Amino acid sequence: MAKTNPGRFFEDYSIGQVLHHAVPRTVTNGERALYHALYPARHALYSSDEFARNCGLPQSPIDDLAAFHVVFGKTVPDVSQNAVANLGYAEGRWLKPVYPGDTLRAESEVIGLKQNSNGKTGVVWVRTRGLNQHNEVVIEYVRWVMVRKSDLDAPAPETVVPELKKALDVKDLIAPEGLDFTQYDFAQAGEAHRWGDYEIGETIDHVDGVTVEEAEHMLATRLWQNTAKVHFDLTFRPEGRLIYGGHVISMARTLSFNGLANAQMIVGLNGGAHANPCFAGDTIKAWSEVLDKAETAIPGVGAVRLRMVATKGGAPFELKNEDGRYLPNVLLDLDYWALMPI
Amino acid sequence: MAKTNPGRFFEDYSIGQVLHHAVPRTVTNGERALYHALYPARHALYSSDEFARNCGLPQSPIDDLAAFHVVFGKTVPDVSQNAVANLGYAEGRWLKPVYPGDTLRAESEVIGLKQNSNGKTGVVWVRTRGLNQHNEVVIEYVRWVMVRKSDLDAPAPETVVPELKKALDVKDLIAPEGLDFTQYDFAQAGEAHRWGDYEIGETIDHVDGVTVEEAEHMLATRLWQNTAKVHFDLTFRPEGRLIYGGHVISMARTLSFNGLANAQMIVGLNGGAHANPCFAGDTIKAWSEVLDKAETAIPGVGAVRLRMVATKGGAPFELKNEDGRYLPNVLLDLDYWALMPI
Amino acid sequence: MAKTNPGRFFEDYSIGQVLHHAVPRTVTNGERALYHALYPARHALYSSDEFARNCGLPQSPIDDLAAFHVVFGKTVPDVSQNAVANLGYAEGRWLKPVYPGDTLRAESEVIGLKQNSNGKTGVVWVRTRGLNQHNEVVIEYVRWVMVRKSDLDAPAPETVVPELKKALDVKDLIAPEGLDFTQYDFAQAGEAHRWGDYEIGETIDHVDGVTVEEAEHMLATRLWQNTAKVHFDLTFRPEGRLIYGGHVISMARTLSFNGLANAQMIVGLNGGAHANPCFAGDTIKAWSEVLDKAETAIPGVGAVRLRMVATKGGAPFELKNEDGRYLPNVLLDLDYWALMPI
Known part of the structure; x- marks a missing residue:
């Protein structure tokens, strides 16, 4: 057998x-620290227990x-x-x-x-x-x-x-019990832009980039106990180890801090496509587009629906060609809801 | 001086x-998380506090x-x-x-x-x-x-x-106080094969492989505060940094999850040889052979003696040439006792 | 906007x-473990809770x-x-x-x-x-x-x-409350040399070296949430990602264990220069010079002022050329105060 x-x-x-x-x-805190080593993660709610408590949570999730x-x-x-x-x-x-x-x-x-x-x-x-x-x-x-x-x-x-559903309705979204952004500290969070400062249709170039390395994406992918051979074994895929799509998602999301520092919590994933494969040596950058906004019943909290695009070259805000196909430099097109202070 | x-x-x-x-x-939990990032570690007893408690331990070791x-x-x-x-x-x-x-x-x-x-x-x-x-x-x-x-x-x-001793006797092995596999959850552990399903002489190709990187083996070796120059300093060893033999052991052991997911605890090391050196760029794979089996007095627990071989190429189950010398693609030949649910 | x-x-x-x-x-302990994976950190006070308690601290900082x-x-x-x-x-x-x-x-x-x-x-x-x-x-x-x-x-x-100040006076230095080296365990610390064994003007070649990798310095730099583009983005700096100067400081300090294992705590930074840039592939080594010594009022504790030099080649103890400029292989020249057992 x-x-x-x-x-x-x-x-x-x-x-x-x-x-x-x-x-x-x-x-544990070990996974938490590794997340901060593997990605340029700076959203304050996930960086500081004190910041999280100030937002009504028992500690930083x-x-x-x-x-x-x-x-x-x-x-x-x-x-x-x-x-x-x-x-x-x-x-x-x-x-x-x-x-x-x-x-x-x-x-x-x-x-x-x-x-x-x-x-x-x-x-x-x-x-x-x-x-x-x-x-x-x-x-x-x-x-x-x-x-x-x-x-x-x-x-x-x-x-x-x-x-x-093409997209979740704001009524479908669940916020953590106790969440409250009425005492939100914008200075500690890193940017002054609140929910009201973002407009539907607005695009943001997150500017920063990371050239990715084999060791890093393998550390990350193993940490999540993802066993897909294509990420690890060059004898299985001699043309190059394929980077786990989730590594690109996390890299883009953390790069999006620069411009979306207050889009603190991800609460909904409406859709997503891994448009092209990513390999070690590629430089990941990201841009975002505000797709929708909605008020919530949570104290001080608004919801924003964002398109997050990760690229490995090309200019920001370019997504598809005339035939409606993703451009070759586009890695990821993700549609999500996040919670921001109003 | x-x-x-x-x-x-x-x-x-x-x-x-x-x-x-x-x-x-x-x-701490930091070392624990790093172990899961450095190796494809999936044995459930070391991954989940809940699983460990279900096996009679206070938490995941x-x-x-x-x-x-x-x-x-x-x-x-x-x-x-x-x-x-x-x-x-x-x-x-x-x-x-x-x-x-x-x-x-x-x-x-x-x-x-x-x-x-x-x-x-x-x-x-x-x-x-x-x-x-x-x-x-x-x-x-x-x-x-x-x-x-x-x-x-x-x-x-x-x-x-x-x-x-050429090999420890099962009577020499010590299991943790309280260990009990009578409530063992095979679905959560990842495989249905119990102690009774393995036969002496049986061989298992663990199939998966990892192409190793310099950064990874150095992170691991430093984490264990192993100071041997050959692992770190290219000016000391310009022909290539030698990978710590223990990195190969852990890589092979964690790859052996696929086929030995229920060989949960290592309790005895009978012998072992680092047959050939390992370098960054090598793809480590593993195969095992069941050398012996023994009952234990521990509730629900059987012991299995395994040969674990790590390779960097070649076909599985090949070990030595006609002269009794290890083949050049063999990295490791380890002989250990593990505990499994009966 | x-x-x-x-x-x-x-x-x-x-x-x-x-x-x-x-x-x-x-x-958390996650950052602590990562520090030990990224650097050959062996100073016992930061490695063992037991050792730290024996020195009067509540746990290892x-x-x-x-x-x-x-x-x-x-x-x-x-x-x-x-x-x-x-x-x-x-x-x-x-x-x-x-x-x-x-x-x-x-x-x-x-x-x-x-x-x-x-x-x-x-x-x-x-x-x-x-x-x-x-x-x-x-x-x-x-x-x-x-x-x-x-x-x-x-x-x-x-x-x-x-x-x-060109250098802090020993009176300016603050030691942790409760620190006491009177029960200091030299065997556990790794070296027998105490404060009295070091002489002003003495130089120490720390011998060991680490050839640094891209993945490692990026993991470290991100862990500290340092966002400077030059460390991460090859499209921003195609001639090579510059390694964060602090990575060199930590590498040199941890390499200096070999010869300064008892220079446990850093309490003062008098000055420092990043003399030349460091890139992946460089092999970092370190040497130190005893610049000054001072007694303290803390039980069993003396202070030593050290120059720590990190290099990427060249002979130890070479620092500047005839014009007083740093030699091209010198990466770092740091002047600090540390506490040692007397």
Whole structure:
């Protein structure tokens, strides 16, 4: 009996199936410090316990994207080990902050299946939930991937394409209990721009860039226990180790501090595309566009919907060509909701 | 008076001598997180406090090999600074788990000496013990190294070659107090294979690989306060920085998760050879062979004796040539006992 | 309205101005572990809680230089974002140890201004203070930098050049409350040389070297939330990413363990020059010279004033050429006070 895990193929999924992902993980101040070493993370709520307490939280949480990466990493052996492509995200929500000492696990429900016309691959939609040690859902999101078939003769499943929101409504967003930006310290946060200072349609060039190194993206990807071979093994992919898409997300988000220092908490992920692959030696930069704004019932808090684009060259604010395809220098096009002081 | 430490030479050792190694070290969740960033560590007992409690432990311990590296690192300035080669290990035992907050120190007793016939080098055997802040031995092992003489005229010591066990008996192994695998959660651990599913003689190709980088092995080796110049200084070794053998051990062990996810705890080190040097750019892979199995008196726990081989190329399960010498692609041949759920 | 921060130019500073630097930071055991991974840090007081308690402290503090880097990093966006050169340090003092869990913030007062004769740049002197969550000053130092003017027509300010001490007097130095070296364990510390064993004028070659890598210096520099583009972005500086001067300071200080293992605490920074730039691939080595010695009123503690020189080649103890200029292989010339057991 073979002891190693070959991963799931398209024919191994069925609608309603629940995958209980392995290897729960306790996250601590160690992961927190590593996040600050791997990315130029400066959002004050995640940097200072004192700042967090001043915003009504008991202490500084683990970065929202670090929590996302931990949950995402758990799903890789069950969802994307034999994936050809990571196609999209939708309906992502952060429901509870993750604090040092919390233990995360993850499970995914198969909510969509569609075999491709070539008969060799199919698309799988899963709704993934990350849970803490109290069985509270801390994060949830839908992801869909293209997966290879192993047995090409396996019958195609009935096509089920889930109906997904193009964007979350502000009413769908959940803020941490106790959050309150009425005493928000703009000087400590690093920028004076409040929610009211941003306009729909406004674009921001975040200016700074980081030339990425092999050691760094591997440290990050391993830290999230993401096991996809393409990120680590040059004998598996001699043309170059592919950088985990989440490394690009975190790099862009932390670079966006410069111009969005007060977009403190990520609370919703409306969608996202990894437009082109990223490799060591690329210099990641980022720009953002304000897509929407909404008031909230939380004291002192407004919501802003942002497009965050990561690039490896080219001018800011360029995204697609005339055919509507991403330009070759675009790495990432992410659509998310963040909370800001009003 | 010269203030720097030249290290000990062969003539500086004597039978019965006890070396109290310097620089005690408090290990924390920081070291724990770094272990997960440096290696693809996924064994659940070391990843989740909840999983560890479900196995009868108070919390998730520091990885067994991380504890080993900390103790080993302390011995380098006294034992292997002038070593020509690290020749072997024997009778290694993990006696107490190490938890975040524990402070480790180390001492070694010289138990064997044999000058080589060339008169320029000799072999030194030491039994090293790692102790925690309560003066409890947490780990012990025998290591022997070939060390240069500084004064070639120094008389050869009486030859003492210690009698060492080829392998520890299962009765010699110590499990942590309270360990209990009767409630073991195989789904959370990541594989369904239990102790009864492994057969003596069975071999497992762990499939995954990591192409190693200079920054990573130096981060790891420094983290263990291992000061050997060959790992860090290209002006000292212009042909390439040699990767610390323990980095290869930890890489292979964590890669072995895929097929041995339930070989949770390392409790015995029967022997080991660093067959060939490892350099940045090498891709480390691993395979294992089940050498022995034994029942234990611990609830739900069986012991499995494993050969773990790390390679930098070649096919799995190839080890030695016709002359009994290690093939050039073999990095490591390690023989250890692990505890598994029955 | 532009949302990104262009940094301050020479004409934006005025005497008496107080800059409240953004992004407070809680430092934990995670930062502590990373310091040990990034540098060959072995001073026992910062490695072991037990050793620290034996010296009268409640636990092992965060390394003095790590605290310095955190404070320094906060000042970069306000002080050196448009700096042409980091010209010097003076009157640096460590006033309180920083422990895991402490939250640091920083503020700087402009104490000197002098426009250069070219009319394009000027020198700015600031006195920076790092404060903890109790509003206690934990560190303070003067730094001066050459900063570009943005508006060349802006009038030159009145020249104010602060009077700075060439070196702190031993009476100016502050030791942590409770510090006591009367029970100091030299064996655990790693060397037998006590304060009385060092002579003024004595030089020490620290022998060991580290060949530095891009990933490492970027991890370190980000960990301190230092945002200077030159360290990260190869498109900004195609001729090579410049290594943060503080990375060289920490590397040299930790290499100086070999010969100065008992120079435990840094308490004063008299001055320092970053003589030449450092790049990935350089091998950093260090040598020291005893500049002065002084008794203290602290039980068992003496003070030693040291010159620490970091090099990237050349012979030890070579510093300047006949014209009094630093030799091209000299990276750093730092003058500091440390506390040793008498």
